[in-house]
Amino acid sequence: MKVIKLGGSLLDDVQTRVSVLHDVAAQWNAGHDLVLVHGGGKHIDAMMAKLGLPKRTHAGLRITDDATLDVVVSVLGGMVNKLIVSELTALGIKAAGISGSDAGTLVAEQHPPIDGVDLGHVGRVVSSNPTLVKSMLNYGILPVVSSIAISSDGKLFNVNADSAASALAAALKATSLQFITDVAGLMDGEGNVVDTLDASDAHALVAEGVVKGGMLPKLTAALGAMSAGVASVTIGATNVSGCSVTGLLGCSVTPTQQPSNQATKQLVSGGTHASS
Numbered sequence: 152m153k154v155i156k157l158g159g160s161l162l163d164d165v166q167t168r169v170s171v172l173h174d175v176a177a178q179w180n181a182g183h184d185l186v187l188v189h190g191g192g193k194h195i196d197a198m199m200a201k202l203g204l205p206k207r208t209h210a211g212l213r214i215t216d217d218a219t220l221d222v223v224v225s226v227l228g229g230m231v232n233k234l235i236v237s238e239l240t241a242l243g244i245k246a247a248g249i250s251g252s253d254a255g256t257l258v259a260e261q262h263p264p265i266d267g268v269d270l271g272h273v274g275r276v277v278s279s280n281p282t283l284v285k286s287m288l289n290y291g292i293l294p295v296v297s298s299i300a301i302s303s304d305g306k307l308f309n310v311n312a313d314s315a316a317s318a319l320a321a322a323l324k325a326t327s328l329q330f331i332t333d334v335a336g337l338m339d340g341e342g343n344v345v346d347t348l349d350a351s352d353a354h355a356l357v358a359e360g361v362v363k364g365g366m367l368p369k370l371t372a373a374l375g376a377m378s379a380g381v382a383s384v385t386i387g388a389t390n391v392s393g394c395s396v397t398g399l400l401g402c403s404v405t406p407t408q409q410p411s412n413q414a415t416k417q418l419v420s421g422g423t424h425a426s427s
Contacts, residue, residue: 156316190312191231252301255280259300274308279322317372321379
């Protein structure tokens with residue numbers, strides 16, 4: 152079982168997205184169980200601009216009032232989700248799109264205020280019920296899951312797609328979780344991709360604030376998935392010329408001690424440019 156989170160420019164660049172989905176289709180046709188999870192921040196931004204709604208963020212999170220939530224649900228659960236499903240269908244794959252809010256696939260609680268700022272309908276994923284996704288897989292349907300979650304009392308939340316993928320991978324007891332993004336992976340100070348990062352050193356990087364920006368939630372989600380038993384977690388970009396998911400470039404987070412703390416402390420902003 153493999154969970155793949157699609158992010159970054161993949162959702163905006165047609166050529167790259169189609170190439171990746173070709174490889175997803177090839178793996179599916181080879182008999183691999185796959186689940187796709189996606190966000191779609193740039194699509195939300197575009198729709199809000201079209202509607203004349205202001206984009207407001209705090210601490211890297213989108214402040215989601217009632218009007219913004221309507222856009223988030225419509226864009227993620229509708230436009231972006233069905234775009235991916237339609238392109239997979241064109242490749243001969245029986246795919247179906249759901250939101251994380253369906254059947255409790257993603258359960259969240261309201262995110263607390265940060266620095267006194269109320270984030271509105273922003274949630275933190277606290278659990279995942281994989282029953283619907285498993286049922287789809289059992290009937291030969293490839294699930295495409297948007298990052299909308301629901302609370303135990305039925306409130307919808309805008310949640311981070313990296314956290315969503317991590318929670319679902321853990322609930323499915325997936326063997327592999329891959330974050331496909333628009334940068335090569337976690338980079339060192341010279342711009343080189345770090346091939347392997349020990350989990351303990353990764354925790355240190357997060358605690359020390361070395362990894363920032365869009366790479367931070369990915370690394371945090373990777374560690375969460377690994378602590379829940381997901382054996383293989385990779386963060387990085389595809390080789391656009393071949394766009395092979397199986398030949399993913401990037402940083403592999405491992406549970407065993409590999410690089411030293413001295414080496415990992417040299418990692419800097421190369422990973423901060425990633426977007427979800």
